[in-house]
Amino acid sequence: MAKVSRELIPGPAGALELLLDEPRAAQGASRFCAVICHPHPLYGGTMENKVVATLARTYRDLGIPAVRFNFRGVGASAGEHDAGRGEVDDLLSVANWAVQHYGADRLLVAGFSFGAAVAAAGAGKLALHHLTLVAPPADRYGMEAIHSFPCPVSVLVAERDDVVDAAAIRRWATQLSPPATVLSFPEASHFFHGELVNLRQRVCTELCNALPLVASDGACR
DSSP, X not given: OOEEEEEEEEEBTEEEEEEEXXXXXXXXXXXXXXXXXXXXXXXXXXXTOHXXXXXXXXXXXXXXXXXXXXXXXXXXXXXXXXXXXXXXXXXXXXXXXHHHHHTOSEEEEEEETHHHHHHHHHHTTSXXXXXXXXSOOTTSTTGGGOOXXXXXXXXXXXXXXXXXXXXXXXXXXXXXXXXXXXXXXXXXXXXXXXXXXXXXXXXXXXXXXXXXXXXXXXXXX
């Protein structure tokens, strides 16, 4: 059976709290692992967020171990909020730990809202195979200065977003190199209320299209 377990690992500002969503043993795509960043902690964002949990389960159900974590100062993670700067260091620490822990050589990263900005900022410092950005605040946190990524990227746009500007996300995404895959959710608000099943299905399909090894292992069928 799939399992969820909690870990504390050393981080740049002290301990970092993790949740590990792990697939059944011997399921395909074991060379992958995924790390997921949560929304803004000053507005209640944690690794328990429903969008973050949905992403973790999507990876897990494809046979990919998923690591979600609390940024510094959230839950049992030590330290204080650092406006996205130290949070990038948190991501790098968790990603390096996850790759070593799972013996993976294909790292996937995802982020939601503020977490998408952190994921985007950290992407150039990691050997990534895919990046998923859900409702990224494209006009904040320095995202407007990011124009390229080292891997394929999927950008999910909630067309009824009441927190970030959907039009700004689209403008930013069209300028990316390599070209981003933009997934539009016409009925979704920022937190994807009532759209989580749709989000899961479409992310699953996109990962299977972008990552041939996942598809070849049969987990996409």
